Amino acid sequence: MANSLAAQHISVIGLGAMGTALAKALLAGGHQVVVWNRTTSRAEALAAQGARVAESAAEAMSAADLVILCVLDDAAVREQIEPAAALLRGRTVVNLTTTTPEQARSLGRWAAANEVELIDGGIMASPEMIGGPASLVIYSGAAVAFDRHRSVLELFGRAEFVGTDLGAAAMYDVSILGAMYAMFAAFRQGATMVRSTGGTAAHLAALTVPFLQAIATSLTDQAVGIDTPADYAQIQSDEFTAAAIDLIDKAAVESGTPTDLYGALRRTLTGG
Missing domain, CATH: 3.40.50.720 (NAD(P)-binding Rossmann-like Domain)
Incomplete structure (x- = not known):
């Protein structure tokens, strides 16, 4: 005080x-x-x-x-x-x-x-x-x-x-919020997919929250790859990431809940 x-x-x-x-x-x-x-x-x-x-x-x-x-x-x-x-x-x-x-x-x-x-x-x-x-x-x-x-x-x-730069705070603001909304969108899509198997969004949330809390620390490593790419040893290749997202996208189609979300994620994360 x-x-x-x-x-x-x-x-x-x-x-x-x-x-x-x-x-x-x-x-x-x-x-x-x-x-x-x-x-x-x-x-x-x-x-x-x-x-x-x-x-x-x-x-x-x-x-x-x-x-x-x-x-x-x-x-x-x-x-x-x-x-x-x-x-x-x-x-x-x-x-x-x-x-x-x-x-x-x-x-x-x-x-x-x-x-x-x-x-x-x-x-x-x-x-x-x-x-x-x-x-x-x-x-x-x-x-x-x-x-x-x-x-x-x-x-x-x-x-x-x-x-x-007076625009800097707003840019950080919208960037953090963008990450939040991307997470919300991915969870909503995943919950829709899980429900197609008889599961529930509540159970998915219980499993997802601790996983995301643990994996969020990897953002620090990813920041190095963005700020100083020459100093960064990429752990997962773009090819692997693209293949993983393609598999998730295929599962969405098979569940009867196709989405444009995963295609956007693929382009953002791998450039293709």
Whole structure:
């Protein structure tokens, strides 16, 4: 918990489930928090915990040195901050709204033109995880501002700075989520196949989870092969991988549940 002597004035714009969790973590850290949300009723619980509810987003922004946005999308971010450019000059804005890398860079160009320090962030956690040991938030952009506010940002979870390219955090974000969704898709397909034999998705999950937890450590070795291929001795050849995926794909067809998934995996992993 932050020392009250180091308390900062921080505004949170957007009080969906995630924005609310962020505001609660700041209040628990001893900070002076001003909140704003389009639907005022969402701020009532935070007000009971000590937050000040602003009448407008502009009022919230002008009351804080550090402004945190967690809204629906890039358009919603622009809607709130562009009219407040003069108010934000000289302040630090942390955008924790999910956007694409280029949207983050575009916002960075706007921020630079308006003398606003911008940090972009990707939250790798669900709202209930915020502030806990499993919460990770990835940041990029204004490095000096990140270092200055790091103790605040660490209230949300582990704070990982990945570079000054404002699109970097979003790229890490979507890449991690892509791996997650690929796993979900493969499990859903596998469960459909297993059920064709009388099995259940629940049994498949019980068998798959420990296997994937063990095999996930191999990502570290694969990273070497991607970053510095000359230093990597490939354990499994592309030919072997292609043959294995072809066999899985054939089993999907035999089960009456053909899919395009395995063809995409084959092309991604082997280039063919």
